[in-house]
Amino acid sequence: MLTGSVSAYADETVNAGSKAEATSLETVQVTARNRNTRTENRNSYTTSAMRTTTGLSLSPKETPQSVSVITKRQMSDQGITSMEDALKTTTGINVIRDTGTARFQSRGFYIDQIEEDGISSVVPGAVANPMYDAQSSTDLAVYDHIEVVRGATGLTQANGEPGGTVNAVRKRPTSQTQIQGDLMFNRFGTARATIDASGSLNEAKNLRGRVVGVASRDGSFKDSAAGNTFTLYGVMDAQLGEN
Structure with a gap:
């Protein structure tokens, strides 16, 4: 005489996702300097x-x-x-x-x-x-x-x-227009003039430029030791996109 038993299991898993309501989280703003x-x-x-x-x-x-x-x-x-x-x-x-x-x-x-x-x-x-x-x-x-x-x-x-x-x-160029100038003298005969101009080149301010010019007469505490120096520096920056 043979005896056996059979067990049956039903899947009672409930699809919680179909019944749960969507929850919206508050917006989190992260700021940094x-x-x-x-x-x-x-x-x-x-x-x-x-x-x-x-x-x-x-x-x-x-x-x-x-x-x-x-x-x-x-x-x-x-x-x-x-x-x-x-x-x-x-x-x-x-x-x-x-x-x-x-x-x-x-x-x-x-x-x-x-x-x-x-x-x-x-x-x-x-x-x-x-x-x-x-x-x-x-x-x-x-x-x-x-x-x-x-x-x-x-x-x-x-x-x-x-x-x-x-x-x-x-x-580097600045978005705001600025013009600066300096004069320098010393007792050894050095005379120096500097001009620095920078700003936006269009209304959108995505094209900026800067020019720096220097003219200097270099004196010295030594006799017959002097010289002239001239410097011209120009640079442009272009912003290709909003970011």
């Missing part, structure tokens, strides 16, 4: 963000290296017009003068990596070539600020010079 690296028109000797070390817009406090920034306000207040004068005010930088040339050192090494807007412009700095002049041939009137990193910048530069990196960030 844009970290602008520009220092122009800001009454500060520091910047809210810099990019030289990591390529990211980080504040000097958040940057994981020893850094300094020479802002436009500092250059204006102290009458800084050359890269040599700017780096003389920077912590940890040694400016070496020899036969009319200038070299920069940090942590015992020459700073051979001098950039403009983050683009490397290598200046040879071997001890065997002491006559190379590490100064930028461009007047500082065209720069918004100068970022200095002490130590290797291997995250953004493949060679990662051990001395450090100097990054000169140029001025």
Whole structure:
């Protein structure tokens, strides 16, 4: 005699999605402050963000290296017009003068990596070539600020010079019209005039331009040591879309 049992189960799963009502969540608005690296028109000797070390817009406090920034306000207040004068005010930088040339050192090494807007412009700095002049041939009137990193910048530069990196960030056009002028004189006979004009070139303000002009007669405390310098800088920005 054989005995067996069979169990039957019914699927009682209820489709909750068909009966549940759709719930709308409240709109969440997230706001943040844009970290602008520009220092122009800001009454500060520091910047809210810099990019030289990591390529990211980080504040000097958040940057994981020893850094300094020479802002436009500092250059204006102290009458800084050359890269040599700017780096003389920077912590940890040694400016070496020899036969009319200038070299920069940090942590015992020459700073051979001098950039403009983050683009490397290598200046040879071997001890065997002491006559190379590490100064930028461009007047500082065209720069918004100068970022200095002490130590290797291997995250953004493949060679990662051990001395450090100097990054000169140029001025960009502004959407608001502004015209500025400066006159400078000193007791050694130096006379300098600067004009800076910037603004939108159309009503939509998606095309902007800027022109900087400098005329300088460079005097010196030494006899028969003088020269004339003329600089003209122009740049345009175009906004291709709303974003």
